[in-house]
Amino acid sequence: xxxxxxxxxxxxxxxxxxxxxxxxxxxxxxxxxxxxxxxxxxxxxxxxxxxxxxxxxxxxxxxxxxxxxxxxxxxxxxxxxxxxxxxxxxxxxxxxxxxxxxxxxxxxxxxxxxxxxxxxxxxxxxxxxxxxxxxxxxxxxxxxxxxxxxxxxxxxxxxxxxxxxxxxxxxxxxxxxxxxxxxxxxxxx
Amino acid sequence: xxxxxxxxxxxxxxxxxxxxxxxxxxxxxxxxxxxxxxxxxxxxxxxxxxxxxxxxxxxxxxxxxxxxxxxxxxxxxxxxxxxxxxxxxxxxxxxxxxxxxxxxxxxxxxxxxxxxxxxxxxxxxxxxxxxxxxxxxxxxxxxxxxxxxxxxxxxxxxxxxxxxxxxxxxxxxxxxxxxxxxx
Amino acid sequence: xxxxxxxxxxxxxxxxxxxxxxxxxxxxxxxxxxxxxxxxxxxxxxxxxxxxxxxxxxxxxxxxxxxxxxxxxxxxxxxxxxxxxxxxxxxxxxxxxxxxxxxxxxxxxxxxxxxxxxxxxxxxxxxxxxxxxxxxxxxxxxxxxxxxxxxxxxxxxxxxxxxxxxxxxxxxxxxxxxxxxxxxxxxxxxxxxxxxxxxxxxxxxxxxxxxxxxxxxxxxxxxxxxxxxxxxxxxxxxxxxxxxxxxxxxxxxxxxxxxxxxxxxxxxxxxxxxxxxxxxxxxxxxxxxxxxxxxxxxxxxxxxxxxxxxxxxxxxxxxxxxxxxxxxxxxxxxxxxxxxxxxxxxxxxxxxxxxxxxxxxxxxxxxxxxxxxxxxxxxxxxxxxxxxxxxxxxxxxxxxxxxxxxxxxxxxxxxxxxxxxxxxxxxxx
Numbered sequence: 001x002x003x004x005x006x007x008x009x010x011x012x013x014x015x016x017x018x019x020x021x022x023x024x025x026x027x028x029x030x031x032x033x034x035x036x037x038x039x040x041x042x043x044x045x046x047x048x049x050x051x052x053x054x055x056x057x058x059x060x061x062x063x064x065x066x067x068x069x070x071x072x073x074x075x076x077x078x079x080x081x082x083x084x085x086x087x088x089x090x091x092x093x094x095x096x097x098x099x100x101x102x103x104x105x106x107x108x109x110x111x112x113x114x115x116x117x118x119x120x121x122x123x124x125x126x127x128x129x130x131x132x133x134x135x136x137x138x139x140x141x142x143x144x145x146x147x148x149x150x151x152x153x154x155x156x157x158x159x160x161x162x163x164x165x166x167x168x169x170x171x172x173x174x175x176x177x178x179x180x181x182x183x184x185x186x187x188x189x
Numbered sequence: 190x191x192x193x194x195x196x197x198x199x200x201x202x203x204x205x206x207x208x209x210x211x212x213x214x215x216x217x218x219x220x221x222x223x224x225x226x227x228x229x230x231x232x233x234x235x236x237x238x239x240x241x242x243x244x245x246x247x248x249x250x251x252x253x254x255x256x257x258x259x260x261x262x263x264x265x266x267x268x269x270x271x272x273x274x275x276x277x278x279x280x281x282x283x284x285x286x287x288x289x290x291x292x293x294x295x296x297x298x299x300x301x302x303x304x305x306x307x308x309x310x311x312x313x314x315x316x317x318x319x320x321x322x323x324x325x326x327x328x329x330x331x332x333x334x335x336x337x338x339x340x341x342x343x344x345x346x347x348x349x350x351x352x353x354x355x356x357x358x359x360x361x362x363x364x365x366x367x368x369x370x371x372x
Numbered sequence: 373x374x375x376x377x378x379x380x381x382x383x384x385x386x387x388x389x390x391x392x393x394x395x396x397x398x399x400x401x402x403x404x405x406x407x408x409x410x411x412x413x414x415x416x417x418x419x420x421x422x423x424x425x426x427x428x429x430x431x432x433x434x435x436x437x438x439x440x441x442x443x444x445x446x447x448x449x450x451x452x453x454x455x456x457x458x459x460x461x462x463x464x465x466x467x468x469x470x471x472x473x474x475x476x477x478x479x480x481x482x483x484x485x486x487x488x489x490x491x492x493x494x495x496x497x498x499x500x501x502x503x504x505x506x507x508x509x510x511x512x513x514x515x516x517x518x519x520x521x522x523x524x525x526x527x528x529x530x531x532x533x534x535x536x537x538x539x540x541x542x543x544x545x546x547x548x549x550x551x552x553x554x555x556x557x558x559x560x561x562x563x564x565x566x567x568x569x570x571x572x573x574x575x576x577x578x579x580x581x582x583x584x585x586x587x588x589x590x591x592x593x594x595x596x597x598x599x600x601x602x603x604x605x606x607x608x609x610x611x612x613x614x615x616x617x618x619x620x621x622x623x624x625x626x627x628x629x630x631x632x633x634x635x636x637x638x639x640x641x642x643x644x645x646x647x648x649x650x651x652x653x654x655x656x657x658x659x660x661x662x663x664x665x666x667x668x669x670x671x672x673x674x675x676x677x678x679x680x681x682x683x684x685x686x687x688x689x690x691x692x693x694x695x696x697x698x699x700x701x702x703x704x705x706x707x708x709x710x711x712x713x714x715x716x717x718x719x720x721x722x723x724x725x726x727x728x729x730x731x732x733x734x735x736x737x738x739x740x741x742x743x744x745x746x747x748x749x750x751x752x753x754x755x756x757x758x759x760x761x762x763x764x765x766x767x768x769x770x771x772x773x774x775x776x777x778x779x780x781x782x783x784x785x786x787x788x789x790x791x792x793x794x795x796x797x798x799x800x801x
Contacts, residue, residue, distance in 0.1 A: 048542065255768075316623060
C-alpha cells in the first residue's frame with residue numbers, strides 16, 4: 001500500500017521491539033573460518049544456499065564492523081588468544097555461534113592441542129552440531145539466533161543458565177559487557 | 190605376534206636387492222639395508238646422517254628429500270629386530286626421492302634417550318626447514334646446523350614435546366550435564 | 373617503481389637473519405644491505421602482520437611481511453594456529469577408526485587422505501583390494517580433485533576480486549558435493565575409503581548423476597576460461613607474479629601443481645602409478661613460467677583431466693566386491709548382523725578393538741590435489757599405530773612463499789598466497 005493511502009501516516013511500536021527487529025535483520029558476521037567448518041560456512045554464503053536471504057551475506061573482515069562471530073572449526077591453544085582478542089574487538093551487542101563439534105566441545109580431538117569447547121574462551125549463544133554441520137544445520141542455528149535476538153531472552157537466558165562455562169566476559173577494563181550496560185547519566189533534580 | 194617378528198627378522202637377513210641401498214652400505218660401512226614391504230630402507234649411523242644425504246644428493250641424484258619425521262618407540266609392544274642395528278628409543282626417518290631416476294629411498298637413524306641430536310639436512314635440502322622444526326617441536330630432537338630451530342606448531346612458550354610417548358595426550362575427561370563425576 | 377635487486381650476498385644475509393625467533397619479526401633499522409640501495413639509511417622498514425584472522429590467508433595462516441614502502445623485502449610464515457594434535461590422536465585410535473582422523477586433515481580433499489592412510493595400512497597388512505574397490509577409489513578421488521580445484525578457482529577469484537568467479541566455482545562444486553553425499557552420506561569428511569576397500573557400494577543411478585556432473589563441470593571450466601583466462605585485469609594481477617624456478621621448487625620440497633607450473637611434469641599418478649592410474653588415459657598438465665597465472669591454468673586444466681579420468685572410471689567400472697572379503701578387516705554384511713549372533717560379535721569386536729597389524733613401517737605417497745601426500749605408518753603389532761605421520765603437501769608448499777613474495781608488492785602477496793592453495797588443516801595437522 002502506498003504511503004499516501006494510509007489513514008494515518010505513522011505507526012506505533014515499542015522501541016524495544018523495533019530495535020530487536022532491526023538487530024535481527026542486520027546481523028553482520030565476522031570472518032572467523034578456522035577449519036573444515038569454514039568451508040561449509042563459505043558454502044552457506046555462496047550461490048546455492050545463499051545467506052543473503054537473511055541479510056547476512058556480507059562477512060566483515062574487521063571485527064569492529066561485525067556483531068556475530070561464527071567460530072567455524074577447531075580452536076587450538078595457539079589460536080585461543082587470537083579468538084578472544086577478535087571477540088573483544090567486536091562492538092556490543094555481539095553474539096557467538098559455535099559451529100561444529102570441535103568448536104563446541106573439542107569433538108573427536110580430545111588432546112593437548114585443542115581448546116575443549118570455545119565456550120571456555122568466549123560466551124556462546126548457539127551451538128550448531130555436526131562435523132561439519134551442513135549449510136541447512138547452520139541455517140537452523142542462525143534462525144535460532146535470530147529468534148533469540150528478536151524475543152530478547154538471549155541475555156536473560158545466558159544469565160539464568162550460566163552458559164559460557166560460567167566465565168564472565170568483560171571488556172578490557174574488566175566490566176562484564178552484557179551484565180552492565182553503559183550507564184545513562186541522569187540529571188539530578 | 191612372535192611369528193611376525195620372526196618374519197621381519199628373516200626378511201631383514203636377506204641381502205639388499207636395491208642397488209642404491211647397496212651403494213649406501215658399500216660407502217658407509219655399518220649401515221644396514223633392509224627391504225620394508227618392497228621399499229628400500231637403510232639404517233645409518235647418526236654420525237654419518239648428513240654424509241649419507243650428501244652422497245644421495247650428489248652421487249645418486251636424489252633431488253628431493255620429501256619428508257623428515259621421527260618415531261618414539263618407548264612403549265612398543267613388539268619391534269622387528271634388525272640384525273646389525275642397535276635399536277634405540279627414537280628413530281629419525283628421511284624419505285628421499287630421485288626425480289631423474291624415479292626412485293625412492295628411506296634412511297633411518299637411531300637416537301638414544303639422552304639429548305637426541307642429529308645433523309640438520311637443511312643445507313642440502315632447504316625444504317626440510319619446516320619438517321625439522323616440526324620434529325624438534327614434537328619430539329625434542331635437536332638438529333645441529335639448522336638455521337632457526339624454533340617451535341613451529343605449538344606456541345613458543347609451550348613446555349614438553351607432545352608426540353613423545355611419555356608426554357600425556359592431556360585428555361580432558363568428558364563430563365556430561367548433571368553427571369555426578371567425570372567418567 | 374624500481375624493482376629491488378636482491379643479490380646472492382643479500383640473500384645469504386636474509387637467510388641467516390632469523391635469530392630473532394621463528395614467531396617474531398623485527399624491522400631492520402637504518403641498515404644498508406650489501407647491494408646498497410634497498411633501504412635508505414635513515415629510513416626503517418615496516419613490519420606488516422597478515423593473519424591469522426585474515427580473509428585472504430585461507431584459514432589461519434599468519435605471514436609477517438617486512439616492507440620497504442610497498443615492496444616486500446622479507447617474509448616469514450607462521451603456522452600452527454590450527455594444530456589439532458591429529459598425529460597424537462591417531463596413535464590412540466584403532467586402524468579402523470583412523471580414517472575418521474586423517475580425513476579431517478586436508479578438508480578439501482578428504483578422500484585423498486583416507487586413500488593414502490588406507491593404502492599404508494593395506495601395505496602393512498599385505499592385502500590387495502578387489503578391482504571394483506580400486507576403480508571406485510579412483511573415481512572418488514578424482515571427483516574430489518575436481519571439487520577441490522573448483523573450490524580453489526572460487527576462492528582464488530574471491531581473493532583477487534572476481535566475485536562472480538567465486539559464485540560459479542561454488543555452484544559447480546556443490547553438484548560434486550551432492551553426488552559425494554549421495555555415495556558416502558556426508559558432504560565432507562567422508563571416512564568412506566577404509567582399510568580393505570570402501571564403506572559401501574555405489575548407489576543406484578550413479579551413472580546418470582556422474583554424466584551430468586561431467587557435462588556441467590566441463591561446460592563450467594570453459595565458462596571460467598572465457599571469464600578470466602584472457603581478462604586483462606586478471607592477466608595484470610597474475611602474469612609474472614610470484615615466479616618460482618624448478619630448481620628452487622624441488623629444493624624446497626614443493627610438489628603438485630606448483631611444481632608442475634614451473635614446467636616440470638612430475639605427477640605421481642604418472643611417475644609412480646598407484647591404484648589403476650597406469651590403465652587410464654590422461655595428461656600431466658604443466659606450465660612454463662611458474663607464476664601465479666601458470667598455477668591458475670594448471671589447476672583449471674587439471675579439472676578437465678579429472679573429468680577425463682572420471683569418465684573412464686565410469687566406463688570401465690568392474691563388477692564385484694567393493695571391499696576385500698577378509699574377515700580380519702572386513703565387517704560382516706549388514707543383513708547378516710540381524711540374523712547371526714556371531715556376525716554381531718564379529719562386527720562389534722572389529723569396531724571396538726579393531727584388527728591387529730604386524731610390526732613394520734611403511735611410507736606410501738600419492739598425488740593429492742595439492743601435491744605429494746604421504747603416510748608414514750609404524751606398527752608394533754597391536755591394534756593401534758605407534759606412529760601415524762602424514763606428509764602434508766601444504767606444509768612443504770608453504771615454504772615456497774618466502775622466495776615467491778620476495779620483491780613483490782603487498783597486493784601481490786594476496787595473489788601469491790592464494791595461488792599456493794595452502795590448507796592449514798593439513799599443514800598444521
